[in-house]
Amino acid sequence: MVSVKRFIHDEPALFKASKAFVALLFKCADPIVYVAQKMPTANEQIAWTLLGTVLFQDRSYPDILRLLVKLHERFPCDKLWSLPVPKGGEIEEVVEQTFNSRNWTVFEHVSGIFWSVGLFVRHHPDLTAWVRERTPEEMWRDLGEIYFMGRSNPRPKACAAIYRLLAPQPLGLGLTCRDNSRMPHLPLTMGARRFLAMLGPAKESNFAELEPAIKQKLANEYFIALAPENPYFAAHSLQFFLENGSEGFICRELTSHCAKCPLYEYCNYAEVRKRD
Incomplete structure (x- = not known):
């Protein structure tokens, strides 16, 4: 498995599309x-x-x-x-x-x-x-x-x-605690796991077989890279990746059946692909 830094260097277009995916979905309601x-x-x-x-x-x-x-x-x-x-x-x-x-x-x-x-x-x-x-x-x-x-x-x-x-509304309730300088691990949802394994730094390795601590470390680092202003934005957005919704995958529902998805060139589950 390559490092996050190396992955970003080797896959600049995919990383840019992934950031766009996060930006597109981060305000979707939990x-x-x-x-x-x-x-x-x-x-x-x-x-x-x-x-x-x-x-x-x-x-x-x-x-x-x-x-x-x-x-x-x-x-x-x-x-x-x-x-x-x-x-x-x-x-x-x-x-x-x-x-x-x-x-x-x-x-x-x-x-x-x-x-x-x-x-x-x-x-x-x-x-x-x-x-x-x-x-x-x-x-x-x-x-x-x-x-x-x-x-x-x-x-x-x-x-x-x-x-x-x-987390700020609408992602969360927007409450304030005493000191948030040391936050817990970012949520590693099934959607985020799929994303890391298919379109992230673990796509050339077997993500499922990694130790839990290594999975979490990789997720934390990539979430920070995708949304440095607030890494939770990335964790939140990626939970919808290939996650079942009312009518198929939630990410499809939120991107006009993939037509507006920044990742359609890279995702094997895309319904709509760019044509030359």
């Missing part, structure tokens, strides 16, 4: 933040961002968006954290009705996740103050209290939650 931002209070927005981040696993972006909307309709306002907590069957019923199935790897954990996020809010009743008074590192540690958020390093869901809370 499904969890999209739902959370519609809620009336800061506590709700933060709490549902945390819940959505933990639940976001092995389902498509539209699926998770629909599930969060349905859960909030069933348990509005402070019902996520107020007592008495909803019964497990009530929570599972919403999931089953939303997906028309119980076939989901997280299904048997959904109630526990819901209750755990509620308990977290009861422990930190003013979530805005919780964010404001803590560093990202302290937030990362606190988020280990939530079931299924992960307890050992690098805890990617906790990292993703922090970026969703702190």
Whole structure:
């Protein structure tokens, strides 16, 4: 695998197209933040961002968006954290009705996740103050209290939650923490993994077989190169790369079925290619 610096030197046109792809997609809504931002209070927005981040696993972006909307309709306002907590069957019923199935790897954990996020809010009743008074590192540690958020390093869901809370709108909630000089690892989504393996510095090597720490280091370096003003812009944009949406890949939906995609010359999945 070549270094990021060498890749940029060897593939200037592809790198330029990749930067254009990031610039084109970086303001596209994250499904969890999209739902959370519609809620009336800061506590709700933060709490549902945390819940959505933990639940976001092995389902498509539209699926998770629909599930969060349905859960909030069933348990509005402070019902996520107020007592008495909803019964497990009530929570599972919403999931089953939303997906028309119980076939989901997280299904048997959904109630526990819901209750755990509620308990977290009861422990930190003013979530805005919780964010404001803590560093990202302290937030990362606190988020280990939530079931299924992960307890050992690098805890990617906790990292993703922090970026969703702190990133400027519309990428995130635009909240301010105590000191953001030491941010956690940038989210390495499946879309970003595909991008690095197919169109990034790892395209000539087997990205899947690399050690997790090497994958994360490569991602961090390339995100910085793609969006030096805010590397999270790159991490955010690349999550949509070849990610399933409502009607095919999300990146296709956002680029007029590839017609407006800066990467169409390089992507083997492009529907529309430039003709001489």
